Amino acid sequence: MGVIYSTNISPDPKAGIGMYSEKDFAEAVRKGIRRDGKHLYPAMPYPDYRGITDDDIHTLYVYFMKGVKPVPEKAPETSLSFPFNQRWGMWFWNIAFTDDKPFAPQNQASTVLNRGKYLVETLGHCGSCHTPRGIGMQEKALNDSDSKYLSGGELNNWPVPPLRGMPAWSVKDITEYLSTGRNDFASVGGEMTGVVEHSMQHMSDEDLNAIAIYLKSLPADTPESNRRPDAVAATRQTSDFLTKGHNLSEGQMLYMNNCEACHWTDGNGAKGIFPRLNGGDIVLADNPGGLINIILKGAETPSTINAPSVMGMPGFASRLNNEQVAALASFVRSGWANNASAVSDKDVAKVRESLDPAK
Template identity: 35%
Template sequence: MLRKALITLAGLAVVGIGGFAAFAAFAYRPEIAPSKADNMPMFSAEVVEQGRLMAAAGFCAECHTVPGGAPYAGGYGMETGFGTLYATNITPDRETGIGAYSEAAFARAMHQGVDREGRHLFPAFPYDHFTLMSDADVRAIYAYLMTEVKPVRHTVPENGLPFPLNLRIWQAGWKLLFVDLGRFEPDPDKSDAWNRGAYLVEGASHCGACHTPRNLLGAENRSQDFAGAEIDQWIAPALTADNPASIRWTADDFTAYLKTGVTRDHGVAAGPMAPVVHAGLRELPDSDLDAIGVYLGDRVGTPQSEAEAEAAITASLTAGKPDGGYRLEQGERLYASACAACHYNATRIAPGRPDLGINSATRLEAPDNLVQVILNGVGNHEGMDGVVMPGFRQALSDQQIAAIAAYLRASRTDYAAWPDLVATVSRIRGADDH
């Protein structure tokens, strides 16, 4: 018995050592020599412009710039749940930026998540999506960053992950477990537009980074693509047939929402979704936005007929029956005085003033998005251009905001009341000081 156990253990050790050797071979990445100063390849104006658009599609500036800081100079802190990671300086400064990256080193970073010196990068940098980008697009981004972005000397803070999570070797294991490294492969059964949309959504624009739930180790759960997820005290709603809005999203709705930040039937892109539109996708040509619409529309499924959509709206508007309890009464009064002047909730009123009964904010399982909008309003850089909603952070207490949310949920939907509303409002109020 014992002997057998020993043999088995020895076997395991051999497998372990073999496995470790294979892992070490995978994990080891050599340094790529610094590019020579003043030896930048020449890029055509078209390639640089293509790079500008792809950088917009990937919102590179959004993570690699601190508010008010020099573009792409890094230092923006990302809370990962394990500790804070700082996006690096990707200006062409040779010492503190990526000025010493050759084209090959840049492509390796984008496609494999390994920096020039051979260190594995953390997936807060969405290389698990960028790996799908074509060589030509990656080269174009390189051309854009190296020629159009001003070099800025700026050293970003050390990342705040605790030992041993800060050891980059773990990232090689994470990669091995969770990332399919490799370029996008078009589906020959689908149209060119569908494939272009898939390429952008899955690759450069990494929509799943927010809209797909993650597992305990922080990797996107592939069996739940776009099923909706929590991100920075917001909910990124499902982009599938499970999206909670009353009216099913269509290809055209997606395109309009991503181009303008608003649609008549679905409300506005606020919070973390705002820069996706305003600092990113709206730069893209219409053909690309149409393609994204085609791809997402297909994922959501067959559109409703106009009559079905109207029926869904009517059902929403007549759904709830407030029971007249004190809380709802208070919520109803507060709503009438604080909100109804603008949200008078006729059917399908002007775009930018969505009917709250059909908006996913009132219909999601969690009230976070509704609470965010009441607390912080909708700024000029969010939702529709030139249209704002005031925030009620100063005017209303946690309890009052909870009462309005409870009232809207009860009077506009058939869903169960949100539990722990007051606690949710105070958590969100405390988390971000706008």
């Protein structure tokens, strides 16, 4: 559609939202309506914010007006091409796709679970990335009354995992990931890095715990796939083969020469430092885009209060061509206990073209 610039929401009266009353503020946050009556684009996740309580809106308003420094600088204007520049069109979109109901707790559930549900559905707006989008780019479900809610999707060609039930993860695995960006299964990447870095790491332990308890309460729809059932034997077979080093395939050779030093012959990495590739969620995702992205661009864990050290991985875009990356990624997806589909050089070309050379 084009570029949508986020607006200045500091309390500057001219460039920002300094003239907003609390009611104006609530209308913008919960309904996507600006003080001048124009509609915001749902790049601002107001459909998720609809359920924020009056108390929390009040607290946010006071914080923005009193706690944020005014910045007297206008943000660039968004100018999309026709028909997307017709903001009034959002009126129809809102009628079709948003839900004008306040947050509804589950009557039977504990206070902790409902706290988690509230944070996930509203302030955390987890669904804006973790719920698949429909033809109008709307989230297919805004709460857990529908099994598509938090069932995973795709963002800029990066797989976004489902959060429903998270069968392989314990409550502690989830809170560890959200507060430090790493745990025994995964190391945060893609758009989730900013979520951990700028938001989740600052949440209280009680709130993180509530979120994890809520996610665990959702019925999971698909059992774990893309993994071999005999994980221990399959892992040993691959790591023995790599160690012997005879007749290695191109992918295995590339792995030994470029990756093994950090991720090890058994693909299990080193807990808390180098993430596992054997059984790693991003490695096994149906969409290999995230894995290819990391091989090309490298990755860096965010520095968080509870895990300040930054762990980095170099990018291989300039060292490996598309065929090599495809062979390597195919091996990583099928070695050890992994059993995910092969990657083609076309898949790699697609990701390489989408990389921003400036970053």
